[in-house]
Amino acid sequence: MRRVSGYFYLFLFFLNAFIRSSALPNNYKTSDIVLKNIFSSISCSSLNVSTLQIITFDLFGALMSTESSLERNIAVLLPSLSSNEIKKFTNDWLDAYASYFGKSFSSLVTHQPFQWVIRSSLIQLLASFHLSDRVPEESSTFNELLSTWHNLRPHDGIVDVLEKLSKRYQIGLLSNGDTNTLKAALHAFPSSVNISLFLSSDYPVNCFKPCSEIYAQALNAVHGDLTKVFHVAGSAFDTNGARKFGIYSGALDSSAMHTQPQPCFAFDDIQQLLSFFNV
Numbered sequence: 001m002r003r004v005s006g007y008f009y010l011f012l013f014f015l016n017a018f019i020r021s022s023a024l025p026n027n028y029k030t031s032d033i034v035l036k037n038i039f040s041s042i043s044c045s046s047l048n049v050s051t052l053q054i055i056t057f058d059l060f061g062a063l064m065s066t067e068s069s070l071e072r073n074i075a076v077l078l079p080s081l082s083s084n085e086i087k088k089f090t091n092d093w094l095d096a097y098a099s100y101f102g103k104s105f106s107s108l109v110t111h112q113p114f115q116w117v118i119r120s121s122l123i124q125l126l127a128s129f130h131l132s133d134r135v136p137e138e139s140s141t142f143n144e145l146l147s148t149w150h151n152l153r154p155h156d157g158i159v160d161v162l163e164k165l166s167k168r169y170q171i172g173l174l175s176n177g178d179t180n181t182l183k184a185a186l187h188a189f190p191s192s193v194n195i196s197l198f199l200s201s202d203y204p205v206n207c208f209k210p211c212s213e214i215y216a217q218a219l220n221a222v223h224g225d226l227t228k229v230f231h232v233a234g235s236a237f238d239t240n241g242a243r244k245f246g247i248y249s250g251a252l253d254s255s256a257m258h259t260q261p262q263p264c265f266a267f268d269d270i271q272q273l274l275s276f277f278n279v
Contacts, residue, residue: 041244041261042246044264046227047230048227049230049276049277049278050278051228052228052230052248053228053229054172054222054228054229054230055170055171055230056171056172056174057171057173057174058173058174058231058234059177059182060152060175060234061234061235061238061252062233062234062251063154063162063185063234064152064153064155065153066094066152067094068153069148070090070094070148070149071086074145077141077144077145077148078131078141080134081129085129089125092125093121093125096121097117097118097176100113100117102210102211104207105207106206107203107206110203111202111203112201112203113201113202114176114181114200114201114202115146115178119146122146123137126142149177149181150185150187152185154188157271158270159189160271161270161274162195163192164274165273165277166193166195168277170197171193171196171197172196172197172198172218172221173185173195173197173198174199174215175199175200176201177200177201179200179202182198183198197221199217199218201214210238210240210242210245214241215241215242215245215247216245218231219246226246226247226248230249230264231249232249232250232251232273233256233263234253235251235253236256236259236263239253239263239266240259240260240261240263243261243262248264249263250263250267251265251266251267252270253266253268254267
């Protein structure tokens with residue numbers, strides 16, 4: 001088995017520092033919509049759901065049981081790990097991903113920030129669990145571990161809600177994930193769920209929520225009309241980012257109602273979306 005040298009991890013350390021401190025590339029032109037809305041917000045009291053055209057959902061927080069799905073997939077691929085080790089491996093991977101929230105990525109390093117983050121953090125995780133020799137980079141198991149993010153299960157009740165919402169609204173995914181990961185999520189839903197818009201962190205956005213550019217994609221999709229788009233987040237962090245940018249947003253997390261700017265709703269039950277959107 002190929003052994004990864006210490007120089008590689010030193011390289012990762014400095015590259016990680018560069019990523020975290022970098023700004024958006026000079027050749028990325030912030031859209032006029034971003035500049036117009038970055039310091040403005042539309043009041044939730046003005047929301048008329050009959051005028052909405054697009055409802056976007058966060059993938060990993062709002063729609064999918066990400067943690068339990070990853071645990072299940074990792075247990076199959078790394079059978080030598082105990083149940084406690086599988087939980088730690090999963091939590092460490094999720095923590096590594098979350099540590100990049102709000103970060104911008106240089107286009108000189110990557111055009112797919114999500115893939116860069118989960119790949120580089122997986123390499124470090126395998127090393128910390130002393131699995132680098134057994135699961136070397138580019139091995140089939142390594143690649144299957146990366147693909148576990150393509151094999152997530154929806155939260156209970158999500159399919160029913162999306163089926164009904166997609167008959168009235170265009171449904172999109174607005175996520176830190178890359179476009180391929182977002183499209184792979186469609187395999188978890190029946191054909192009766194119509195998801196047709198995929199808004200990712202891929203270049204030229206090249207940043208993770210709550211950066212304004214990622215939410216601007218949703219506004220661009222409705223030609224800048226704030227009354228026609230709504231983002232459903234899975235956390236206060238995400239819905240606050242959308243509200244600060246200036247679009248309607250609510251969270252499937254009741255604790256978000258106690259944060260600022262206040263979301264348009266904060267539910268624990270996904271079924272509450274149907275009455276909120278008059279479906």
